[in-house]
Amino acid sequence: MPPMSDPLLTASQLSSLLQATRKARGLTQAALANRIGLSQSRVSHLELNAQDLSVGQLLAWCAALGLELTLGTRGSAAVSATSKTDW
Incomplete structure (x- = not known):
């Protein structure tokens, strides 16, 4: 999976990224759940509801999938492009 260059601005985008990365790594929900100490049903719920x-x-999820979480100041272009977020 190529490095992500676009910022995540909504929980829906995070959900999509987590699910797509898990699948790209060839992991089932059960295998990921085992790695991060959750149940498969909880992983399923969180993939659809990242706000939870x-x-x-x-x-832990990022570590298990080889993702790095980085925070930064939101640029003016990103602010104007997202007048409404689901957070």
Whole structure:
């Protein structure tokens, strides 16, 4: 999976990224759940509802999938492009 260059601005985008990355890594929900200490049903729920992820769960999820979480200041172009977010 190529490095992501676009910022994540919504929980829906995070959900899509987490699910797509899991699939690209060839992991089932059950295999990921085992790695991060959750049930398969909880992984399924969180893939569809990323707004319910705790920070700890998100960090564990990123580590299990080889993702890096980076925060930065939102640029003016991103602010104008997202007048409404689902957070």
